[in-house]
Amino acid sequence: EAAVTQSPRNKVTVTGGNVTLSCRQTNSHNYMYWYRQDTGHGLRLIHYSYGAGNLQIGDVPDGYKATRTTQEDFFLLLELASPSQTSLYFCASSAGYAEQFFGPGTRLTVL
């Protein structure tokens, strides 16, 4: 069973649209992360969380909100999507200062 799942796997929206990306982990990890992957930039951290109700700002947070509702669930919200947010988004979980386990990714296109 996949330990980190993401939904949807693909999403197309229009500029100004509202998008929620979902992530669930069954690793019993405290830490969860949202990254975006763009050619030439590697992975860049958007937001991360130490546990339910906790939120930490990453390196590229502008235009994104996140919410950690339970230990298992971490959501990324784009309230006014822009074409610059077209990207491949990965969620990951970890026990902290250790190996991160990645989800399958969500490809988001903003027209």
Added chain:
Amino acid sequence: GEKVEQHESTLSVREGDSAVINCTYTDTASSYFPWYKQEAGKSLHFVIDIRSNVDRKQSQRLTVLLDKKAKRFSLHITATQPEDSAIYFCAASMNYNQGKLIFGQGTKLSIKP
């Protein structure tokens, strides 16, 4: 803030030869250096890591070397096989950032028959 640079964006080696991927980092407080592999069209998975209390770590055909003075670390793959073809990402983290990783840009490794 911390920056991690991967020097080779692409690397091509013949099957059976060795491959070396190099990374540098800027913050002397960094103490944890993992490597991740991303096969075509797939997600990332962890391959090996090294912590700053050692300068070498080996796992089967993979070896990571860490030079703290030069702020440089490298991934060495010996006896390369077709399944080693992938994008490899290096990353760095500081203890107090509780697992927050700064990734390099990635190196696409191609293994030629």
